Structure formats: structure tokens, C-alpha cells
Amino acid sequence: MTQLQPANVEQYKHLISERALTGETMLLNMGPQHPSTHGVLRLVLELDGEIVVNCIPDIGFLHTGIEKNMEAKTFQKAEVMTDRLDYMNTMGNNLAYVMAVEKLIDLDVPPRAQALRVILVELQRIASHLVLLGTWGLDLAAMSMFLYCFREREQILDIFELVSGQRMMTTYIRPGGVWRDVPVEFEKAVRDFIKIFPKRIDEYEKLLTKNPLFVDRMVGIGHLSKEMALSYGVTGSNLRASGVNWDLRKARPYMGYEQYDFDVPVLTEGDTYARYLVRIEEFRQSLRIIEQALDKLPMGPVRSDNRKFVPPPRSEIGVSMEALIHHFKLWTEGFHAPNASIYSAVESPRGELGVLIAGDGGPKPRRVHMRTPSFDNLAVVPELVKGHLVADLVAILASIDIVLGDIDR
Amino acid sequence: MEKSLEPIVKVLQEKFGATFEEFRGEVQCMVKPEHIIEALTILRDAHHFELLSMLSAIDYFPQTSPRFHVIYQLNSLEKNLTLQLRVPVEGESPKLPTSTGVFKTGLWREREIFDMFGIEFEGHPDPRRILNPDELEGHPLRRDFPLGYEEPQFSFNYEEIDLGKPYAKE
Known part of the structure; x- marks a missing residue:
């Protein structure tokens, strides 16, 4: 030793x-x-x-070698590792990884599954921002904020439990679609949330947005210029608070984001307070996306029927010899991916969550690299805190929205 | 390939003799190690690729030449383009010039590549390991680095494995 x-x-x-x-x-x-x-x-x-x-x-205290571990698992089984990366954004991690696999093996996703993915990922974005806002308040001595935010987050986690059986480690989004169709209670649960949440956002704003104790500690603190943000590879809300209009959902739409009408909040100040305001607005925009997606949620299958990559449903296994063979082959050996590599990225609550995935012709990936946004966002913090007080460092660190599981992998 | 990307790839081909591949609509340009810094600078200054969003590597072990690919994923926000540069590097302890002078993304990402693959970046201002402890020997994401499972102890190999166990001996 x-x-x-x-x-x-x-x-x-x-x-x-x-x-x-x-x-x-x-x-x-x-x-x-x-x-x-x-x-x-x-x-x-x-x-x-x-x-x-x-x-x-x-950094590195939470390093668990997820990328190395994924190399030893088949493409399907490696997916559970992605839940453990950024534990505030499990659905988003699933989506990023699954989209990369689908691109590598060229697999189509049915429209209903795409819409469900969008609803769940946007709910996850709200849940992630809620944790951020709660802990941010806590860091700046607004204790009650934490309790309010976790009340609403609980409602979202209940929806996740409804669809996947798990509150956090969902693994609900699978290659070719989603695990299974949502239960009938799903629509009502999401509608309830959409109905209640706008009022809650106003409540948060009443507590924080004009609160002099909160504002004084944030305005003009930790200024991040546009050039510095781009040079360091900062993405997501932090980049948008510095005056760069860059959102992958708008710029390179995936999962049918182009059908939904939503705005990308952009502010030019680049300070801690701007990063707060951008996230508050993102709550409202995510709600708009969820509402539209739920209104036109198409009927139909939730998984691709390409049996070379997607296991057959349980009901087929009892009656079809072929289905049984596919089931057996897919869960023992797994599907083969071409000897090539691709990069695919989604907009996570923290920024560009990219996946570089390389196949070697067999059922296991040669390399999976998760380009996690918190890593690059944290790299810029030493520049931001220079010349500020230690107490301001706490505010700046909160505003950057880091998750250590995301950084250390 | 997208129309607006063609002239940019052409510049890389003429200037640096870069070859390119396309897979699922993604353009991957192979650039030689000695040209990479110049290529990144030209792309940033003349073609508005101002965001280096991903910097990573792939180990193609047991293939030895090239064994690694170092990958630079560039984005142009203005034109909404993305371009991947790949630098093949050879050998057991390869070296590359640092890109920190062009993009600050390299400050941490190059440390990560050094930590995980043992690819050294010459001229990096802070060449330490980043995720693993300094005492670790080897570079974990290399394909010849074992995953670290414990070997099961059976009657036929009991003695052999027992010898390697860390508990105190008589």
C-alpha cells in the first residue's frame, strides 16, 4: 500500500x-x-x-472509474453507469448515452418515445435547477428556500417513480425508445405539476429575486466574460448568462425539440445574479415545452421494433421462437456496433453533455467518454474568484452549478 | 457533409495534408501532431470555431501505429458547425504540444488525458494528475490496464493467491 x-x-x-x-x-x-x-x-x-x-x-475524491467500467460491459448494460454520473440529471444522462448508441448503430426511435423523453428530461431539468436554487439559498443563508424547492422536487421524483419504479437511478430511457409505456396516472401527475408550478416560481422570486440580502451578495460578483467562457469551454446557463445565445436544443435539435415553441433566455451581465435570473426563466421555458409535448403526445409504440437491437416484449417471448432467440441473444451477448466512433451531445441542465463512443465491432464499447459540463465549468472558477472575498467564493461556486459526480466520473 | 463545412475542410487538406472521414454525417479530420496547434489557431481565428467543447482520447491497443487518437471537437456558434480534429500519436509514452495557448479548455482536459492515457502535453503550465492520486502507477484508461477485479480463490490456486493477500504473515 x-x-x-x-x-x-x-x-x-x-x-x-x-x-x-x-x-x-x-x-x-x-x-x-x-x-x-x-x-x-x-x-x-x-x-x-x-x-x-x-x-x-x-478534484477526484468521487472518481469511480465509470468510463473504464463501461468498457467492460455491453452497450445495454453500460447504461446503468450513466445514472451515477450526474445524480441530479439521471434522465438527461440516460438520454445523452442512449442517443450516442442509437447514432452509432443507426437506430430509429418512435415518435411517442421521443415525446416522452422530452417530457421527462425537461422535468429533470426543473428538478436539477430546484436543487441548485435550494442549495444556493442555503449557501447565502436563505434557509426556507431549500425546503420549498425540495417540496416541488419531490413531486417530480414521484413522477419518475411512477414511470420507472425508481426515484433517482431511473435507467428509463433505453436504446430504441423507453423501457415501457407510461401508466395512465402519468398525464394527471404531470398536469398537476404544470398547474401548480408557475405559482411556485413566483413564490421563489418573491423570496429571492428582489431580496436585498440575496441581491447584494450577487450583483457584480464573479464576472465571467463571453471570451473567457468560450475559451474555457463553459456551456449551458453559465454561458447564456454571459451573453452567448447557445442552446443545443435550439441550435441542433434532437428528439423533436424543433416542434416545440420555447425561448432561450440570454443575459449579458455575466455575473452571479445573471446566472440566477437565467435559471429562473429556464423553469418557465421548460414548463412550456412539457405542456406542448404532453398536449400532442402521439399514440403508438414506445420502443423500436428492430429486433436486432431492441429486445422483444415479454408477451412475444411465450409465443414466438424468434422472439425468444432475440431475447436470449440480446441479454447474453448484446448487439454489435460498428468499428467507428461518434460524438453526440445534448443540453443538460449544466451545459453540453456530450458522449464520445467508439465501438470495436463487438458487443462492448472500446471507449466511452462522457464530456461532462461541470468539469469545464469548474475549471473557470479560479479565474472568477480572484480578488473576491471568501464569502463571495461560496456564492460564485453555487452559481456555477457543479455536481461532483459529474466532474469526477 | 454540410455545404458550409466543405471550404474549411479543403483549407485543412491543402495546408496540412489532412485526410478526412465521414461517418453518420460527422466529419473527422486527421491532422499530424506537428500541425495541430496551427490548425486550431486557424480554425479559431479565421473560421469562427470559438468553442472547443470536447478534448479526449481513444486507445486503439493492440494497434501500435497509431496507438492513440487525441480528439478535438470544435464548434462554431455563429455558423452552427461542428468539426472533429483527430491527432494520431504513437508509442508507449507519446508527446503532443499543448493547446492551452489557443483554448483554455486544455488546462484541465489535457491533465485528464495525461492522467488517464499517459499522453504528455509539452508546455502545459500545470502538468499534474487530476482525478487519480499522484501515487498511482500506470494510466487507467489504457486498454492494457487491468480493470482490477479480484481473482476468485479456488482449491487449485489457493496458495498462489494467498501469497498476494495483504494481511500480516507469521
Whole structure:
């Protein structure tokens, strides 16, 4: 066994200023067990009094080798690993991975499955933003926000339980469609949510948007310029709060997003408060998409009937020899993918969630790379916090919306 | 291939002798290691590819030349185009010039590639491991790095596996 070395200054010598070596500034360790790092993130801070001079994030505490593990599993079985990446966006991770597999093997998805995917992913986007908003409030001492946000999130998780049997690790979206059709109660549950949620958004806004305690800690803090955001590969709401109109749902529509009428909120300020306002508006836009998708939810199959890739339903197995063979082959050996690689990306609540997937001609992937948005979004934080107070660092970190499972994989 | 992407690929072909492949409508350009920085700079400055959204690698072990592909996925927001550059690299401890001077995305993503594949980026300002502990030997995402399952102990190999167990011996 190798022993873990205690952190020493030598390791960070090239990242800190001269003044830290003479003892003029202080090196302070923040995390990995700290409530406002939103997981297990360790920050080494160089402080001049209470001003941050340098910030060195140290990640990898939650690294579980998901990409390596996926190489040892068939394409279908590797999907369960994607739930564990970004545990606030499980449906979105499923969708990103499944879309990449479908593109690799050239598999079509029936329209009903596409609409269901859109509804669930947008619900997940709301749930993810709710957790962000709740913890953000908590970080800035607005305790009641957390309780309100989790009340609504619970309603969404109940819908997920209704369709998939699981609240968080859903694996509901599968190659070729979704696992099974939604139950009859689904429509009412979503309609109830759509009815109640606009009022709740107004409630959150009453609590936070004009609250001087909240606003004072955010306006003008952590300014992210357009150029810096693009150079660092920052995507999603953070990029849109910096004045770049870039949303993959609009720019490169997938799963029939082009049929729905919605706006992409863009603000030019680029500070912490702008990132907050963008997300509040995204609640409303997601609701619009869900409502339209639910109104024109087509009838029909929810899984492709291409039996070379999609297992037959249980009812066929008892009566069809072929179905039984397909079932057996698909769940033991799995389907084969061509020896090629593709990249496909979706807009997750945090930004561009891309999947690079390479087949080797067999039933297992040669390589799966999850381009997780939090990783690149966190990389820009050291630039944002320079010159701010430690308390502002907490606000900035919350506004970037990182999930450590997403970063460390 | 999309019409507006054709002149850009042509520039890469003429300037750097790049070859391109198309698969499911995706364009993948092969660029030699010595040209990659220049290619990225030209694409960013002259063709509005201002977002490097993905930087990763694939290990084609047991194939040795090239063993790795380093992949740069570029996006042009203005023209809504995407283009993939691939750099084939050879050998056990390959080296590439760093792209951090062109896109800051490389600051962390190149550290990740170094950590996982052992591809060194020359001139990187902070060449440390990022996800794995510094003490780890080897590079986990290489195809010849074992996954790390425990070998089951049977009567025929009991002694052999017992020797490797970490508990205290008499």
C-alpha cells in the first residue's frame, strides 16, 4: 500500500504567488468536507486577509472509474453507469448515452418515445435547477428556500417513480425508445405539476429575486466574460448568462425539440445574479415545452421494433421462437456496433453533455467518454474568484452549478 | 457533409495534408501532431470555431501505429458547425504540444488525458494528475490496464493467491 502524502507547498509552487512562500499570504484548505462545496470538492485557497489571491481546485475524491467500467460491459448494460454520473440529471444522462448508441448503430426511435423523453428530461431539468436554487439559498443563508424547492422536487421524483419504479437511478430511457409505456396516472401527475408550478416560481422570486440580502451578495460578483467562457469551454446557463445565445436544443435539435415553441433566455451581465435570473426563466421555458409535448403526445409504440437491437416484449417471448432467440441473444451477448466512433451531445441542465463512443465491432464499447459540463465549468472558477472575498467564493461556486459526480466520473 | 463545412475542410487538406472521414454525417479530420496547434489557431481565428467543447482520447491497443487518437471537437456558434480534429500519436509514452495557448479548455482536459492515457502535453503550465492520486502507477484508461477485479480463490490456486493477500504473515 502506498501512503497518501500530506499536501505540501512544493506541489503547488507554480500555482501560488511568491508571497505565499514568504508567509505573507496564507494557504487555506477548504473542503473536501464542506457544505458549500456541493459535494467533495477541495479548494486550496491563497488568502490575503479575506481576499482570495489564488484558488486551486483539487478534484477526484468521487472518481469511480465509470468510463473504464463501461468498457467492460455491453452497450445495454453500460447504461446503468450513466445514472451515477450526474445524480441530479439521471434522465438527461440516460438520454445523452442512449442517443450516442442509437447514432452509432443507426437506430430509429418512435415518435411517442421521443415525446416522452422530452417530457421527462425537461422535468429533470426543473428538478436539477430546484436543487441548485435550494442549495444556493442555503449557501447565502436563505434557509426556507431549500425546503420549498425540495417540496416541488419531490413531486417530480414521484413522477419518475411512477414511470420507472425508481426515484433517482431511473435507467428509463433505453436504446430504441423507453423501457415501457407510461401508466395512465402519468398525464394527471404531470398536469398537476404544470398547474401548480408557475405559482411556485413566483413564490421563489418573491423570496429571492428582489431580496436585498440575496441581491447584494450577487450583483457584480464573479464576472465571467463571453471570451473567457468560450475559451474555457463553459456551456449551458453559465454561458447564456454571459451573453452567448447557445442552446443545443435550439441550435441542433434532437428528439423533436424543433416542434416545440420555447425561448432561450440570454443575459449579458455575466455575473452571479445573471446566472440566477437565467435559471429562473429556464423553469418557465421548460414548463412550456412539457405542456406542448404532453398536449400532442402521439399514440403508438414506445420502443423500436428492430429486433436486432431492441429486445422483444415479454408477451412475444411465450409465443414466438424468434422472439425468444432475440431475447436470449440480446441479454447474453448484446448487439454489435460498428468499428467507428461518434460524438453526440445534448443540453443538460449544466451545459453540453456530450458522449464520445467508439465501438470495436463487438458487443462492448472500446471507449466511452462522457464530456461532462461541470468539469469545464469548474475549471473557470479560479479565474472568477480572484480578488473576491471568501464569502463571495461560496456564492460564485453555487452559481456555477457543479455536481461532483459529474466532474469526477 | 454540410455545404458550409466543405471550404474549411479543403483549407485543412491543402495546408496540412489532412485526410478526412465521414461517418453518420460527422466529419473527422486527421491532422499530424506537428500541425495541430496551427490548425486550431486557424480554425479559431479565421473560421469562427470559438468553442472547443470536447478534448479526449481513444486507445486503439493492440494497434501500435497509431496507438492513440487525441480528439478535438470544435464548434462554431455563429455558423452552427461542428468539426472533429483527430491527432494520431504513437508509442508507449507519446508527446503532443499543448493547446492551452489557443483554448483554455486544455488546462484541465489535457491533465485528464495525461492522467488517464499517459499522453504528455509539452508546455502545459500545470502538468499534474487530476482525478487519480499522484501515487498511482500506470494510466487507467489504457486498454492494457487491468480493470482490477479480484481473482476468485479456488482449491487449485489457493496458495498462489494467498501469497498476494495483504494481511500480516507469521
